[in-house]
Amino acid sequence: MKDVDYVADLDDAQREAVEHDAGPLVVAAGAGTGKTRTLTARVARLIDSGVAPERILLLTFTRRAAAAMTSRAAALCSDPSVTQRMWSGTFHAVAHRLVAEHTQHLGLEDVTVLDPGDVTDLIDLLREEHGLTGTSNRLPTSQSLADIYSRAVNTGVPTRTVMSDQFPWCLDHADAINALLKSYVERKRARGLLDFDDLLLNLRALLADPSVGDRLRARWDWVLVDEYQDVNQIQVDIVRLLRPDGVGLTVVGDDAQAVYGFRGATAEHLLRLHDDLPGSTLVRLERNFRSSQQILDLANVVRPGDLRLDLIADRGASGPKPVHVQCANSDDEAREVAEAVLAAHQEGMDLRDQAVLFRTGTHSNQLEIELRVRNIPFHKYGGIGYLETAHVRDLIAAFRVSLNPSDEISWYRLLTRHRAIGKVSSRTLAARLVEGASPDEVVAEAPAKARTALATTLEFIGAASQTRVPALMVEACHAAVEPLLRQHYVDWGRRAADVEGVAQAAARQRDLRSFIAEATIDPTSVAGDWAKKPHLDEDFLVLSTIHSAKGLEWRNVHLLRASDGALPSDMALTSKEGLEEEQRLFYVAATRARDSLRIYSPLRLPVHPTSMSSRHVLAKPSRFLTEQAVAVMDQVSSAGLLAAPVVSPAGVTRPAASPVTVPSLDALFG
Numbered sequence: 001m002k003d004v005d006y007v008a009d010l011d012d013a014q015r016e017a018v019e020h021d022a023g024p025l026v027v028a029a030g031a032g033t034g035k036t037r038t039l040t041a042r043v044a045r046l047i048d049s050g051v052a053p054e055r056i057l058l059l060t061f062t063r064r065a066a067a068a069m070t071s072r073a074a075a076l077c078s079d080p081s082v083t084q085r086m087w088s089g090t091f092h093a094v095a096h097r098l099v100a101e102h103t104q105h106l107g108l109e110d111v112t113v114l115d116p117g118d119v120t121d122l123i124d125l126l127r128e129e130h131g132l133t134g135t136s137n138r139l140p141t142s143q144s145l146a147d148i149y150s151r152a153v154n155t156g157v158p159t160r161t162v163m164s165d166q167f168p169w170c171l172d173h174a175d176a177i178n179a180l181l182k183s184y185v186e187r188k189r190a191r192g193l194l195d196f197d198d199l200l201l202n203l204r205a206l207l208a209d210p211s212v213g214d215r216l217r218a219r220w221d222w223v224l225v226d227e228y229q230d231v232n233q234i235q236v237d238i239v240r241l242l243r244p245d246g247v248g249l250t251v252v253g254d255d256a257q258a259v260y261g262f263r264g265a266t267a268e269h270l271l272r273l274h275d276d277l278p279g280s281t282l283v284r285l286e287r288n289f290r291s292s293q294q295i296l297d298l299a300n301v302v303r304p305g306d307l308r309l310d311l312i313a314d315r316g317a318s319g320p321k322p323v324h325v326q327c328a329n330s331d332d333e334a335r336e337v338a339e340a341v342l343a344a345h346q347e348g349m350d351l352r353d354q355a356v357l358f359r360t361g362t363h364s365n366q367l368e369i370e371l372r373v374r375n376i377p378f379h380k381y382g383g384i385g386y387l388e389t390a391h392v393r394d395l396i397a398a399f400r401v402s403l404n405p406s407d408e409i410s411w412y413r414l415l416t417r418h419r420a421i422g423k424v425s426s427r428t429l430a431a432r433l434v435e436g437a438s439p440d441e442v443v444a445e446a447p448a449k450a451r452t453a454l455a456t457t458l459e460f461i462g463a464a465s466q467t468r469v470p471a472l473m474v475e476a477c478h479a480a481v482e483p484l485l486r487q488h489y490v491d492w493g494r495r496a497a498d499v500e501g502v503a504q505a506a507a508r509q510r511d512l513r514s515f516i517a518e519a520t521i522d523p524t525s526v527a528g529d530w531a532k533k534p535h536l537d538e539d540f541l542v543l544s545t546i547h548s549a550k551g552l553e554w555r556n557v558h559l560l561r562a563s564d565g566a567l568p569s570d571m572a573l574t575s576k577e578g579l580e581e582e583q584r585l586f587y588v589a590a591t592r593a594r595d596s597l598r599i600y601s602p603l604r605l606p607v608h609p610t611s612m613s614s615r616h617v618l619a620k621p622s623r624f625l626t627e628q629a630v631a632v633m634d635q636v637s638s639a640g641l642l643a644a645p646v647v648s649p650a651g652v653t654r655p656a657a658s659p660v661t662v663p664s665l666d667a668l669f670g
């Protein structure tokens with residue numbers, strides 16, 4: 001047993017929160033003020049004061065956060081192993097566990113979870129019968145339809161209003177879209193499928209049910225929620241139903257870091273909770289333990305939100321001012337970043353203490369090339385989402401059809417992976433497989449060029465479905481998808497290790513179904529945790545989207561593309577809410593830095609979002625770099641910009657004004 005002192009490294013405000021009694025507690029505080037540390041210490045104090053770990057429920061937004069908090073709490077407990085008994089996880093993972101436990105009450109036979117990719121596949125399957133296919137005019141993508149649906153469900157706002165506010169180009173098709181979304185709901189119900197929103201809706205329904213709700217409530221005395229600024233209305237309802245009088249409830253959050261508005265979340269929930277819960281205590285943490293005051297001076301200027309908090313650095317003014325680097329273009333930006341990273345490394349800083357952050361995954365394309373050329377190892381987090389884990393999901397689709405041959409969506413997905421089988425044929429063939437057509441019949445109905453490959457796939461899937469031994473089933477599924485994926489993905493070399501890693505992990509499971517459910521809820525971490533994790537003894541630079549950098553910190557941070565159109569994203573320029581959310585992202589990025597922060601504004605950006613196109617447009621530095629912000633930064637022009645400077649009338653150094661179009665090479669390939 002070790003002698004534990006949770007409060008030794010806490011300041012007075014943090015200590016107040018850790019030692020607070022069972023009354024409802026809201027910790028609203030700025031970045032780097034120790035919210036996570038406080039929450040973790042509170043969990044450890046509860047456990048060591050005799051609370052049974054299974055009576056504690058810790059809700060987070062990512063699996064990474066749940067795992068990190070549990071292990072940090074364990075390190076503080078006198079018996080670290082007990083934290084394993086605590087309930088902790090993301091809202092969705094906890095919802096899945098409870099919904100799976102209560103299928104009978106919900107009238108479900110089983111729980112099959114649809115990930116966001118499955119949702120668009122299912123919508124794809126339904127489009128034709130609702131007249132939403134064809135090329136005669138611009139039709140909403142399946143992704144937009146899924147977004148409209150999820151927005152409406154999460155906010156309770158009718159789809160028509162969602163469309164007119166956020167998807168005005170879809171209004172012409174509003175009737176057909178609504179009919180399709182109704183069919184989507186019916187189809188899910190008929191097949192016992194639950195999307196992510198359904199998991200939360202079902203949990204809310206369970207909690208609202210008088211008898212089941214009472215039993216569930218009685219399981220936990222303590223409910224702690226991290227990042228409460230990111231909850232949506234359904235999650236608020238779940239938390240309130242879990243602790244109706246707020247006793248035992250602790251939430252922590254920072255309204256200025258709310259960045260999930262696109263999922264229907266709003267920071268107002270954090271601010272409202274204290275008003276709504278009589279007798280609740282509000283603790284504000286103002287001392288920032290992460291960054292130098294120079295970095296916080298900038299953070300305080302850019303910090304949006306209603307809580308007027310001025311962050312004060314515990315460590316004082318101990319570092320350089322943040323630097324604003326104006327670059328000629330994105331190649332120049334990539335060079336500047338690579339050079340600054342190497343310079344710090346040569347002075348003794350590990351690469352892993354440095355991070356490059358960006359709004360969108362594609363923003364680091366040029367940098368990735370530059371890093372490869374210079375042999376700088378890096379690991380990229382986030383922004384990878386469903387496209388990047390597509391190959392993992394392909395393998396999971398094979399598992400799913402082997403376990404359940406009437407899983408139409410997974411058949412559809414696997415069929416579209418075959419060369420020469422398009423969406424239309426996939427739809428028809430998936431329906432035939434679900435009807436129970438034999439493999440021979442289906443192969444005969446497939447496009448001629450696809451028949452050999454399809455016959456092989458169906459043979460392996462048939463073998464997989466004959467066995468209930470996970471390792472054998474996984475082996476057959478792996479054999480079914482491997483040749484398809486090798487052909488389908490141009491970057492297969494990079495993806496092969498993921499598929500291999502997930503297959504190995506799956507083969508070790510005793511219960512493949514729950515593995516599949518977990519992988520469906522969080523495929524990114526499946527790929528990340530089991531396959532792509534760099535060796536722990538390796539030194540590598542972190543590249544991350546701002547969303548995935550939440551809660552983390554590095555000594556040196558480089559923020560790419562602080563240009564209007566990139567950050568804020570051009571998608572957000574037209575709405576006030578959208579712009580506010582972008583500003584919060586900017587704030588999150590700036591507050592990840594401990595010692596040094598460099599913000600880059602290329603004055604010319606690639607036109608195409610994939611950023612490999614030859615066409616560029618002029619861009620202004622981000623509107624968040626206001627006069628006040630710039631006043632607390634050092635200004636630097638990159639080497640590329642200095643090579644051909646043009647001074648504009650306003651005195652700002654800019655490249656030559658006319659957009660330059662690099663000649664296209666298309667003619668070469670005509």
Ligand SMILES: Nc1ncnc2c1ncn2[C@@H]1O[C@H](COP(=O)(O)OP(=O)(O)OP(=O)(O)O)[C@@H](O)[C@H]1O
Binds near residue numbers: 009010011032257591
């Ligand atoms: N009382 C303290 N003394 C020393 N260091 C502290 C203290 N409290 C927090 N820290 C350190 O400050 C940094 C930020 O803490 P933490 O990540 O808990 O803050 P946070 O409020 O959750 O941040 P954010 O919301 O920006 O992610 C961490 O390195 C943490 O170890």
